[in-house]
Amino acid sequence: MSASSRSSNLRIILTNCNVIDCINPDPKPQATVIIEDGLILDIQDGGPPRHTSKDRVLDLEGSYLLPGLWDVHIHPEHPNPAGTTVAQLTAAFGQNLQRGMIEAGITAVRSGGAGHFMDVAWRKAFAGPGPAGPRVFACGNFLTTTGGHFLASGHARECDGPYGYAEAIRDQIKHDVDHIKLNLSGGIMGPRWDRHTESFLLPEEIETAFALCSQRNFPVMAHATNPEAVKMAVKLGARSVEHAYVTDEECITSLVNNETWYVPTLSISQLSPNLATTEHEKAYAINKQLAPDLIRRADAAAAEHRNSFQKALSAGVKMALGSDISPMRESALLELGLWVKCGATPWEALQAATKNAAELCGVGTELGTVETGKLADLIVVSENPLLDIENLRKLQLVLKEGQLVADHRV
Numbered sequence: 400m401s402a403s404s405r406s407s408n409l410r411i412i413l414t415n416c417n418v419i420d421c422i423n424p425d426p427k428p429q430a431t432v433i434i435e436d437g438l439i440l441d442i443q444d445g446g447p448p449r450h451t452s453k454d455r456v457l458d459l460e461g462s463y464l465l466p467g468l469w470d471v472h473i474h475p476e477h478p479n480p481a482g483t484t485v486a487q488l489t490a491a492f493g494q495n496l497q498r499g500m501i502e503a504g505i506t507a508v509r510s511g512g513a514g515h516f517m518d519v520a521w522r523k524a525f526a527g528p529g530p531a532g533p534r535v536f537a538c539g540n541f542l543t544t545t546g547g548h549f550l551a552s553g554h555a556r557e558c559d560g561p562y563g564y565a566e567a568i569r570d571q572i573k574h575d576v577d578h579i580k581l582n583l584s585g586g587i588m589g590p591r592w593d594r595h596t597e598s599f600l601l602p603e604e605i606e607t608a609f610a611l612c613s614q615r616n617f618p619v620m621a622h623a624t625n626p627e628a629v630k631m632a633v634k635l636g637a638r639s640v641e642h643a644y645v646t647d648e649e650c651i652t653s654l655v656n657n658e659t660w661y662v663p664t665l666s667i668s669q670l671s672p673n674l675a676t677t678e679h680e681k682a683y684a685i686n687k688q689l690a691p692d693l694i695r696r697a698d699a700a701a702a703e704h705r706n707s708f709q710k711a712l713s714a715g716v717k718m719a720l721g722s723d724i725s726p727m728r729e730s731a732l733l734e735l736g737l738w739v740k741c742g743a744t745p746w747e748a749l750q751a752a753t754k755n756a757a758e759l760c761g762v763g764t765e766l767g768t769v770e771t772g773k774l775a776d777l778i779v780v781s782e783n784p785l786l787d788i789e790n791l792r793k794l795q796l797v798l799k800e801g802q803l804v805a806d807h808r809v
Contacts, residue, residue, distance in 0.1 A: 416431070437800040459796075467505070473511060476725040489521075511721070542580065578617055595625060746785055
């Protein structure tokens with residue numbers, strides 16, 4: 400967005416803060432960040448900056464300023480009560496996104512599937528500095544086979560045969576999506592015939608789908624949960640592999656060699672009532688009320704999923720943070736906590752939710768770090784998240800493109 404299209408020339412000056420830029424792991428103490436026309440104009444060290452009477456100066460009193468958080472695997476909440484209309488679903492999705500931004504500092508999301516192109520609608524509604532909702536990278540429906548994954552969600556489109564996939568992908572493109580989501584395999588959460596150990600697409604289906612996405616230059620977000628699916632997704636050029644609950648050494652090597660992104664979504668297997676350990680995890684597990692068979696499936700997959708995550712982390716696979724859960728005001732925060740619990744450092748987790756996430760979505764030159772010239776999507780927390788990732792819950796301010804959209808200091 401050009402500076403001339405933004406709403407105000409008012410400068411916002413955030414002073415007396417510790418800047419975690421998500422490039423260097425050492426915070427910049429006693430810094431000042433100057434924002435003009437929605438962009439970070441300057442980052443200064445030392446004492447109070449010079450300013451005019453027209454500038455808005457906020458003394459952050461030693462708090463920590465960092466990029467806004469991202470969640471790069473989301474869906475509208477489900478299930479929904481019978482009789483819920485599309486208008487009601489769309490409104491609820493927008494409210495969920497807004498609460499995530501205002502209450503948790505999630506300033507950007509990537510959709511992994513949303514029925515009725517709700518994600519496209521909210522991407523357009525939230526474009527630019529206002530209204531107060533996160534940036535949305537949309538995919539519309541996720542594409543799966545008849546009898547495929549997550550059909551009860553209302554976000555799936557069932558496809559069969561090469562032509563079925565070609566038609567569906569072209570229709571998604573026609574509806575102005577940013578990327579194509581392909582479900583190559585089953586999942587942990589589903590009926591007995593929907594299993595994460597099983598792959599769904601025939602060779603001619605998956606090859607046609609990837610070939611068309613490549614031809615039209617649309618990145619593929621690949622739901623791939625077992626070694627066969629992961630290796631096929633990487634081989635055919637997926638932009639990202641989601642979940643990868645089960646991997647072998649060949650999977651990890653292929654992810655590294657092809658520089659394919661990995662979004663582990665630890666929340667799917669690590670938040671059952673039997674595995675939840677923190678106050679927030681336990682509250683989520685109680686509210687989620689998973690059916691007993693789904694709890695058993697999550698528990699059975701948990702150790703192998705952690706192992707896949709740890710192997711990828713150790714090997715240097717490019718990784719970004721996505722939760723695959725709702726509500727948005729908890730999703731990224733829970734996933735960040737699980738990253739650390741499963742072996743990542745707070746710095747690795749924080750980069751995954753900022754710099755890496757923006758790069759995955761193709762906007763790393765504009766967002767994801769605190770740097771001069773970048774869009775001022777920022778949050779402020781009262782204590783250092785590099786010492787304890789849970790400090791991200793101590794949210795004080797949220798800014799989107801230089802506009803203050805939430806102030807929790809009072």
